[in-house]
Amino acid sequence: MKTRVAITGLGFVGAVGNGVDALRRALSTGVSGIRPLTLFESELAAEYPVGEYAGDLASDFMSRRRVLGKRKRQRLSRSDLLALVAAVECVDHARLSTNDLPANSAGVYLGLSVCGTLDSEKRYIECAQEGTKLGRATMRNLSALYVHEGANSCDAIAREFELGGPVASFMTACSSGANAIGLAAAQIAAGRAEVMVAGGADSLSRIAYLGFHSLGVMSPEGPRPFDANRKGMCVGEGAGMLVLESETHARKRGAKILGWLSGYGHTCDSHHLTAPHPEGVGAIGAMKLALADAKLAPADIGYVSAHGTGTLDNDKVESLAIARVFGQRAVPVSSTKRLFGHTLAASGGIKAVISMLALADKTLPANFGLNTPQDDALDLLVQPRKAQKLKHVISNSFGFGGNNAALVFSEAP
Numbered sequence: 001m002k003t004r005v006a007i008t009g010l011g012f013v014g015a016v017g018n019g020v021d022a023l024r025r026a027l028s029t030g031v032s033g034i035r036p037l038t039l040f041e042s043e044l045a046a047e048y049p050v051g052e053y054a055g056d057l058a059s060d061f062m063s064r065r066r067v068l069g070k071r072k073r074q075r076l077s078r079s080d081l082l083a084l085v086a087a088v089e090c091v092d093h094a095r096l097s098t099n100d101l102p103a104n105s106a107g108v109y110l111g112l113s114v115c116g117t118l119d120s121e122k123r124y125i126e127c128a129q130e131g132t133k134l135g136r137a138t139m140r141n142l143s144a145l146y147v148h149e150g151a152n153s154c155d156a157i158a159r160e161f162e163l164g165g166p167v168a169s170f171m172t173a174c175s176s177g178a179n180a181i182g183l184a185a186a187q188i189a190a191g192r193a194e195v196m197v198a199g200g201a202d203s204l205s206r207i208a209y210l211g212f213h214s215l216g217v218m219s220p221e222g223p224r225p226f227d228a229n230r231k232g233m234c235v236g237e238g239a240g241m242l243v244l245e246s247e248t249h250a251r252k253r254g255a256k257i258l259g260w261l262s263g264y265g266h267t268c269d270s271h272h273l274t275a276p277h278p279e280g281v282g283a284i285g286a287m288k289l290a291l292a293d294a295k296l297a298p299a300d301i302g303y304v305s306a307h308g309t310g311t312l313d314n315d316k317v318e319s320l321a322i323a324r325v326f327g328q329r330a331v332p333v334s335s336t337k338r339l340f341g342h343t344l345a346a347s348g349g350i351k352a353v354i355s356m357l358a359l360a361d362k363t364l365p366a367n368f369g370l371n372t373p374q375d376d377a378l379d380l381l382v383q384p385r386k387a388q389k390l391k392h393v394i395s396n397s398f399g400f401g402g403n404n405a406a407l408v409f410s411e412a413p
Contacts, residue, residue, distance in 0.1 A: 004247040005185040005261040009094025010353045011086035014238025015051035015340040018060050019089060024357055026339045028384060030368045033340050034222045034234055039204050048218050050204055051236025051341025057081035064088045077116030077147035080156050083201035086239035087157045094243040098162060100253050105193045107165030108157045109184035111176025111200035113345040116147035118205040153201055165193050173399030176200050177240060178348025178407055182264030184244055194249040199241035199349030209235050215274065223310030224369040225335035226380050233309045236341025240349030259359050262410040263294025269402020275313055280321030282404040287325045290394060290406035298326045302387055303364050305351045305395040308335020309342050315374060323377040334381040338368035348397035348405060355393040355409045362388050
């Protein structure tokens with residue numbers, strides 16, 4: 001019998017604010033954090049809004065009694081800071097101290113895709129401008145490249161909490177955060193770790209913003225997932241993090257168990273670089289694997305937290321996949337991307353936090369921005385709905401390349 005994986009801490013930062021309480025307020029009010037781009041200059045900024053975090057991440061980090069000197073700050077990208085802010089909140093929420101962290105069996109798994117690209121983009125532009133003025137022989141400051149690579153966020157969290165166990169970064173596009181959580185839980189279930197900080201983090205960047213625009217999938221009015229008249233997605237940034245513990249470790253230290261990570265499924269369509277399989281083969285497979293891992297039937301699931309980007313193909317295929325797994329209108333479904341945009345690798349982590357809030361508050365989030373449902377196949381939530389008997393939630397995260405992940409979260413008694 002595998003070890004049960006308890007969830008004992010939650011952390012969030014994104015366009016709707018800093019902290020799980022800010023996320024909870026947005027879910028109840030529907031107030032969106034999508035706004036015009038200010039983080040960098042672009043000719044598209046006036047037309048295509050983003051889910052940009054408006055606060056000061058360095059100040060947010062230090063407000064939780066954390067030290068951030070000048071040298072340390074220089075070695076952190078915006079993505080690193082987003083990850084750290086959410087990680088500190090979830091560790092504080094779990095009331096974990098250094099003494100609670102076993103020397104070689106407490107670690108961090110993190111999903112990323114943008115990483116430090118925003119910083120290296122800026123330095124590239126500066127170098128190009130300097131080269132025009134000063135010539136090719138000029139010495140240039142390339143320190144921004146220190147924060148470019150993907151392991152930097154993971155390493156920063158490991159250093160902050162002195163984690164000596166499994167540490168790894170995962171890049172499976174928009175399923176990265178969900179895969180990081182599922183694989184972290186697998187380490188605990190297999191007895192290779194007792195505590196894992198896991199989730200996803202990504203910042204905005206020029207290449208992501210302009211890249212999605214070049215694909216023709218961005219909407220000037222923001223995302224309207226599953227709406228018949230949807231026009232596309234909106235790029236966002238943020239982080240969502242969980243503290244996962246073995247049941248034995250959590251109970252031994254007297255932790256409050258918020259819920260269980262009871263199932264995980266992971267598949268690949270092997271179909272197209274950006275488009276999902278038109279029959280939803282991989283998405284269906286990921287959900288079925290997650291249900292089997294949790295030893296649950298489709299009828300046991302009380303809510304589906306959909307990937308729901310608001311693009312034409314994603315929503316159509318995900319609707320088909322959900323209907324084939326759960327039946328026509330058999331389970332309530334919603335996507336919350338209208339609140340903070342599509343946060344890329346962070347999406348699975350943020351949706352994990354949302355799934356836990358749904359279980360805790362017995363309230364299902366709405367499809368904010370939904371005016372005209374695309375079809376009758378799904379029970380699409382047009383406003384938050386009370387669900388006193390909610391026991392299990394499944395969260396979908398589907399990435400480019402057809403990389404699909406599904407997580408099942410269950411209530412704690």
